[in-house]
Amino acid sequence: MPGTESKxxxxxxxxxxxxxxxxxxxxxxxxxxxxxxxxxxxxxIAARCDLRVPEHPGYGTxxxxxxxxxxxDLAMYYLDFLDALDEPKVHLVGQSLxxxxxxxxxxxxxxxxxxxxxxxxxxLRVKGIxxxxxxxxxxxxxxxxxxxxxxxxxxxxxxPVSDDDxxxxxxxxxxxxxxxxxxxxYSPALERWLHRITVPTQVIWGENDKLFPKDYAxxxxxxxxxxxxxxxxxxxxxxxxxxxxxxxxxxxxxxGRS
Amino acid sequence: MQFTFFHLMPYRPLDMVERHKHxxxxxxxxxxxxxxxxxxxxxxSYIDQLVYAEKLGFDVIAVNxxxxxxxxxxxAPNLIAANxxxxxxxxxxxIIGRALPLVNNPVNIAEEFAMLDNLxxxxxxxxxxxxxxxxxxxxxxxxxxxxERYQEAHDLIVQAWTKPGPFSFEGEHFNIRYVNLWPRPYQxxxxxIWIPSMGSSxxxxxxxxxxxKYPFLVTFSARDxxxxxxxxxRDQARAYGYEAxxxxxxxxxxxxxxxxxxxxxxxxxxGIETLFNDFLATPFQMLLPPGYSALQSMKNTMRMRKALGAxxxxxxxxxxASGTVVxxxxxxxxxxxxxxxxxxxxxxxxxxLQFGTxxxxxxxxxxxxxxxxVMPHLRD
Numbered sequence: 013m014p015g016t017e018s019k020x021x022x023x024x025x026x027x028x029x030x031x032x033x034x035x036x037x038x039x040x041x042x043x044x045x046x047x048x049x050x051x052x053x054x055x056x057i058a059a060r061c062d063l064r065v066p067e068h069p070g071y072g073t074x075x076x077x078x079x080x081x082x083x084x085d086l087a088m089y090y091l092d093f094l095d096a097l098d099e100p101k102v103h104l105v106g107q108s109l110x111x112x113x114x115x116x117x118x119x120x121x122x123x124x125x126x127x128x129x130x131x132x133x134x135x136l137r138v139k140g141i142x143x144x145x146x147x148x149x150x151x152x153x154x155x156x157x158x159x160x161x162x163x164x165x166x167x168x169x170x171x172p173v174s175d176d177d178x179x180x181x182x183x184x185x186x187x188x189x190x191x192x193x194x195x196x197x198y199s200p201a202l203e204r205w206l207h208r209i210t211v212p213t214q215v216i217w218g219e220n221d222k223l224f225p226k227d228y229a230x231x232x233x234x235x236x237x238x239x240x241x242x243x244x245x246x247x248x249x250x251x252x253x254x255x256x257x258x259x260x261x262x263x264x265x266x267x268g269r270s
Numbered sequence: 271m272q273f274t275f276f277h278l279m280p281y282r283p284l285d286m287v288e289r290h291k292h293x294x295x296x297x298x299x300x301x302x303x304x305x306x307x308x309x310x311x312x313x314x315s316y317i318d319q320l321v322y323a324e325k326l327g328f329d330v331i332a333v334n335x336x337x338x339x340x341x342x343x344x345x346a347p348n349l350i351a352a353n354x355x356x357x358x359x360x361x362x363x364x365i366i367g368r369a370l371p372l373v374n375n376p377v378n379i380a381e382e383f384a385m386l387d388n389l390x391x392x393x394x395x396x397x398x399x400x401x402x403x404x405x406x407x408x409x410x411x412x413x414x415x416x417x418e419r420y421q422e423a424h425d426l427i428v429q430a431w432t433k434p435g436p437f438s439f440e441g442e443h444f445n446i447r448y449v450n451l452w453p454r455p456y457q458x459x460x461x462x463i464w465i466p467s468m469g470s471s472x473x474x475x476x477x478x479x480x481x482x483k484y485p486f487l488v489t490f491s492a493r494d495x496x497x498x499x500x501x502x503x504r505d506q507a508r509a510y511g512y513e514a515x516x517x518x519x520x521x522x523x524x525x526x527x528x529x530x531x532x533x534x535x536x537x538x539x540x541g542i543e544t545l546f547n548d549f550l551a552t553p554f555q556m557l558l559p560p561g562y563s564a565l566q567s568m569k570n571t572m573r574m575r576k577a578l579g580a581x582x583x584x585x586x587x588x589x590x591a592s593g594t595v596v597x598x599x600x601x602x603x604x605x606x607x608x609x610x611x612x613x614x615x616x617x618x619x620x621x622x623l624q625f626g627t628x629x630x631x632x633x634x635x636x637x638x639x640x641x642x643x644v645m646p647h648l649r650d
Binding site for chain 2: 059132147148149150151173179183188189190193194195196
């Protein structure tokens with residue numbers, strides 16, 4: 013059953029939001045490519061939880077407020093977003109750019125965060141191991157390099173792209189550049205403050221991630237107290253798409269424990 | 271017309287087979303392909319050509335800035351300008367331009383231009399550009415903020431030149447407690463600022479504004495586009511309530527003149543085709559990184575590319591037919607340029623008489639032919 017779609021307003025910003033399922037509240041923050049359709053992974057989470065998936069300000073058909081200048085602004089927006097929910101705490105799950113946002117939220121304030129799952133998050137620099145350059149990759153590379161299983165890339169690349177889809181993808185890319193181009197995919201201060209994350213936290217990484225190599229996972233694990241690290245074999249940058257079963261299982265386990 | 275001899279300083283000994291093993295001649299082209307001994311010879315040839323242009327009667331000799339590319343060996347064009355100051359005496363020396371958003375403190379640009387203006391006793395012309403998309407990859411500067419940084423840097427530089435210092439500049443990107451230029455520029459209120467452009471409507475509107483009236487130069491575009499953009503500038507000036515002077519509009523083109531059309535085409539072909547296909551060619555995501563152009567104009571570009579399909583190599587015939595390059599006998603070149611001048615009232619012509627792999631010998635002949643057979647006919 014696909015999630016229901018609505019407009020959700022927090023302060024001056026309307027965002028598109030998908031929602032499905034019943035149970036403990038989970039908030040999923042999407043990656044740089046924007047809000048995908050209702051994924052099998054979402055279905056697995058929604059089977060046991062009340063899952064909300066907002067489309068970030070600056071992406072898709074959500075508002076694009078002028079105040080959104082950097083990743084810290086996006087994190088502060090989502091702290092407002094949590095305050096405005098009718099829930100004392102939510103379980104936070106973030107993919108890549110969304111994982112970075114979730115970590116930036118958690119170092120600022122964990123009060124409304126029940127647990128934190130970071131899926132191949134951006135946000136840290138590991139010297140000597142540069143991230144892949146998704147801005148210099150062409151359109152095809154930008155699909156192929158995200159997946160270990162190239163049949164997924166083949167399928168995505170074979171899908172027709174309407175002008176509207178192309179326009180949305182381009183708008184998303186503008187916001188992604190704004191947030192991630194400089195410094196490339198990290199905040200210099202974030203690593204210094206990761207010890208402030210005091211909620212149960214896990215990091216999940218694709219062993220074959222070409223955007224953020226799996227070595228980054230260990231750094232997150234070292235810096236966040238009590239953080240567990242799972243590296244999934246034969247998996248690229250998006251475990252939620254490439255290995256939905258194990259990823260959903262890990263998320264639900266942490267939700268169950270926290 | 272005012273005549274400018276403009277140089278890009280391409281690295282001609284580039285191994286073109288190796289070049290095409292890489293996605294671009296910019297940013298990722300390994301610098302092992304650069305041989306310093308050959309490169310030093312290139313600098314010497316090119317500076318000699320710029321100096322010779324003054325002797326041939328060009329009003330302006332011009333250089334520009336590009337980074338991490340075989341397309342142009344001038345990451346620091348002011349160094350070339352300083353050299354030209356010492357070797358010339360009359361010609362204006364134009365640096366068109368410096369890429370303002372790429373620096374972290376634009377006061378440095380204001381200072382360097384002011385120094386050059388003093389050293390040359392007022393022969394400097396400046397140009398303000400944003401840099402080509404590739405340069406946001408090579409510098410790491412965020413293309414999303416390119417326009418904002420450009421506007422701020424422009425304001426800061428002009429204020430540094432004109433406002434009594436010390437003063438504070440408070441911008442979003444540049445926040446400088448003490449702006450107090452030593453030396454101030456030689457020319458008063460400041461050196462001319464030219465705006466080379468690919469014709470974006472935002473730039474037209476900004477450059478034509480009455481408080482600026484900056485000369486607007488359309489670069490390396492097809493004849494129809496040159497006419498359209500220059501007339502858009504004139505229309506914009508009228509909308510602001512004044513008539514643009516010929517000195518406010520111009521265009522830049524590769525030009526090649528020989529005694530017959532056939533000979534000109536034959537001699538220019540390799541140079542022109544390497545310029546467009548080997549030196550300049552770069553993939554879309556490098557040329558137009560996200561935010562470099564406004565969202566709507568980038569959407570349009572993407573639709574156009576989708577409609578056009580895969581890009582193929584440009585031929586000299588196609589580039590001549592579109593009027594992107596001007597190649598032919600003196601009469602052909604004169605007629606082409608005179609028509610464009612009459613259609614646009616352009617008063618500035620920026621010629622690029624060395625392009626791509628064009629040799630020293632053919633460049634010299636081209637310069638002499640242009641100066642003796644074309645220039646006098648187009649003088650006012």
